[in-house]
Amino acid sequence: MTVLTIATKPYDDQKPGTSGLRKKVPEFQQPNYAENFIQSVFDSLEGFKGKTLVLGGDGRYYNREVIQKVLKIAAANGFGKIMVGQGGILSTPAASHLIRKYKAFGGLILSASHNPGGPKEDFGIKYNIGNGGPAPEKITEAIFARSKIIDRYLILDEGDIDIDAIGNKTLGDMIVEVIDPVADYAEMMETLFDFDALRALLQSGFTLRFDAMHAVTGPYAKEIFERRLGAPDGSVINFVPLTDFGGHHPDPNLVYAKGLYDLMMSADAPDFGAASDGDGDRNLIIGRGIFVTPSDSLAILAANAHLVPGYSSGLKGIARSMPTSGAADRVAEKLGIGMYETPTGWKFFGNLLDADMATICGEESSGTGSNHVREKDGLWAVLLWLNILAVRRESVRDIVVGHWKTYGRNYYSRHDYEEVDAAAANRLITELREKLANMPGTSFGDLTVTKADDFAYHDPVDHSVSKHQGIRIFFEGGSRLVFRLSGTGTSGATIRVYIERFEPDPARHGLDTQAALADLIRASHEIAPIEAYTGRDKPSVIT
Ligand code: G6P
Ligand code: ZN
Numbered sequence: 001m002t003v004l005t006i007a008t009k010p011y012d013d014q015k016p017g018t019s020g021l022r023k024k025v026p027e028f029q030q031p032n033y034a035e036n037f038i039q040s041v042f043d044s045l046e047g048f049k050g051k052t053l054v055l056g057g058d059g060r061y062y063n064r065e066v067i068q069k070v071l072k073i074a075a076a077n078g079f080g081k082i083m084v085g086q087g088g089i090l091s092t093p094a095a096s097h098l099i100r101k102y103k104a105f106g107g108l109i110l111s112a113s114h115n116p117g118g119p120k121e122d123f124g125i126k127y128n129i130g131n132g133g134p135a136p137e138k139i140t141e142a143i144f145a146r147s148k149i150i151d152r153y154l155i156l157d158e159g160d161i162d163i164d165a166i167g168n169k170t171l172g173d174m175i176v177e178v179i180d181p182v183a184d185y186a187e188m189m190e191t192l193f194d195f196d197a198l199r200a201l202l203q204s205g206f207t208l209r210f211d212a213m214h215a216v217t218g219p220y221a222k223e224i225f226e227r228r229l230g231a232p233d234g235s236v237i238n239f240v241p242l243t244d245f246g247g248h249h250p251d252p253n254l255v256y257a258k259g260l261y262d263l264m265m266s267a268d269a270p271d272f273g274a275a276s277d278g279d280g281d282r283n284l285i286i287g288r289g290i291f292v293t294p295s296d297s298l299a300i301l302a303a304n305a306h307l308v309p310g311y312s313s314g315l316k317g318i319a320r321s322m323p324t325s326g327a328a329d330r331v332a333e334k335l336g337i338g339m340y341e342t343p344t345g346w347k348f349f350g351n352l353l354d355a356d357m358a359t360i361c362g363e364e365s366s367g368t369g370s371n372h373v374r375e376k377d378g379l380w381a382v383l384l385w386l387n388i389l390a391v392r393r394e395s396v397r398d399i400v401v402g403h404w405k406t407y408g409r410n411y412y413s414r415h416d417y418e419e420v421d422a423a424a425a426n427r428l429i430t431e432l433r434e435k436l437a438n439m440p441g442t443s444f445g446d447l448t449v450t451k452a453d454d455f456a457y458h459d460p461v462d463h464s465v466s467k468h469q470g471i472r473i474f475f476e477g478g479s480r481l482v483f484r485l486s487g488t489g490t491s492g493a494t495i496r497v498y499i500e501r502f503e504p505d506p507a508r509h510g511l512d513t514q515a516a517l518a519d520l521i522r523a524s525h526e527i528a529p530i531e532a533y534t535g536r537d538k539p540s541v542i543t
Contacts, residue, residue, distance in 0.1 A: 411503060
């Protein structure tokens with residue numbers, strides 16, 4: 001076994017964002033770019049000699065190449081074993097589960113989540129720690145600091161390892177175990193949900209359509225919905241993972257999963273429609289004729305989780321990211337359990353889950369999950385919905401409308417301005433920040449500002465503080481606007497505007513969302529004149 005020490009020069013742009021390092025493939029293909037980052041991760045960790053690393057990705061373009069690099073660099077750095085998904089495939093939640101189940105030291109997940117894939121599109125590398133969750137800021141900052149001064153990486157001088165045949169192989173002194181990516185995950189789902197009840201639901205004529213968007217959940221969904229639960233062949237569509245996701249954005253929202261949405265709004269709609277994203281952690285839930293917003297989904301799942309075996313003893317608490325609507329807050333209040341508001345990014349839930357303060361977490365960006373892993377989990381959310389439907393035997397629409405009746409409805413929408421000039425976007429946010437102190441008391445039409453701030457999170461477990469997590473403007477009556485810049489984009493900047501209005505009156509629960517939010521949207525243009533800064537007169541995506 002020969003360990004080579006290769007001299008390298010640092011890159012200055014390897015700062016992990018909301019969810020790992022994401023760049024265009026050609027950037028990752030620069031000399032030593034991926035190697036530098038992988039070595040910077042290992043240089044930022046201590047105590048992994050002889051330990052296990054979990055490795056896999058969403059199968060996008062460049063996945064296989066980087067899998068080989070990680071294997072050889074990890075072996076050279078002294079890992080004892082790597083568990084790698086067959087073909088280099090692991091969904092993000094499945095990787096999180098494997099880290100926990102096999103008590104691995106950590107894991108590397110190769111994905112750019114819901115961003116497009118292909119030779120000119122996005123790639124990403126994310127490090128997860130031993131609890132199965134994304135590395136906290138302390139570690140990602142150390143990785144970034146290291147990447148700026150790195151001058152060498154270690155790599156084994158060996159040929160490529162066969163990652164397609166299941167079983168153990170050796171690479172230098174390290175064992176490479178190629179595992180079935182689906183089996184452990186599917187087994188865990190059987191422990192959380194009542195598979196008999198789900199089979200009975202599907203046998204009773206209940207119909208379902210799951211769109212895997214040519215991304216990583218295809219093999220998982222086929223196994224779980226069709227093989228284990230007996231849904232008819234064809235219930236899972238677009239189930240073959242493709243390196244470019246068939247040329248689409250593997251993002252389960254109303255824009256990129258339009259085909260599913262149109263089906264669910266048509267006369268031929270099945271009872272339940274769902275989709276997941278590139279790496280399997282996001283979810284989209286649509287009932288016949290009704291889209292369930294992720295914020296509502298979190299609230300409804302939390303209110304009904306006790307009906308499902310894995311959560312029958314109740315929830316310890318609920319956590320949501322700050323921009324997520326307050327719908328779940330009223331569920332927590334009714335249940336008499338804790339409610340936590342964190343910055344955007346799943347990594348902020350890890351401490352709350354580890355400390356058993358929260359059981360269920362969710363984000364407006366189509367993420368829902370629980371303490372079963374330390375990532376959000378698309379298929380888990382779909383199974384939780386199905387299990388609740390199997391118990392309640394009501395339609396999705398009846399459950400959602402009934403929920404609003406009990407708790408009130410939070411009209412909610414997010415307007416994204418994608419790929420705008422980064423300097424202009426930063427100027428907008430900075431100048432907005434400077435105006436906050438003078439805002440309370442000012443009015444925009446009928447809306448009067450009660451409070452305006454720049455969200456800072458004080459982690460109740462490790463007491464770390466994360467500042468500048470989004471500008472919040474609160475209005476009389478409980479409405480709210482949030483402005484922040486996305487931390488997941490790979491070109492330019494994306495401005496996100498989150499718009500929310502609470503409506504307690506059931507007689508006013510049937511309005512069109514954009515119409516119900518019109519006055520707030522107008523106010524948002526006055527408060528943050530995006531067009532003046534960026535030249536964009538309308539959002540590129542509305543969710
Ligand atoms: C990823 C993260 C989420 C986050 C989302 C949007 O999916 O895992 O935690 O909510 O991106 O983040 P962004 O910074 O782009 O708004
Ligand atoms: Zn994802």
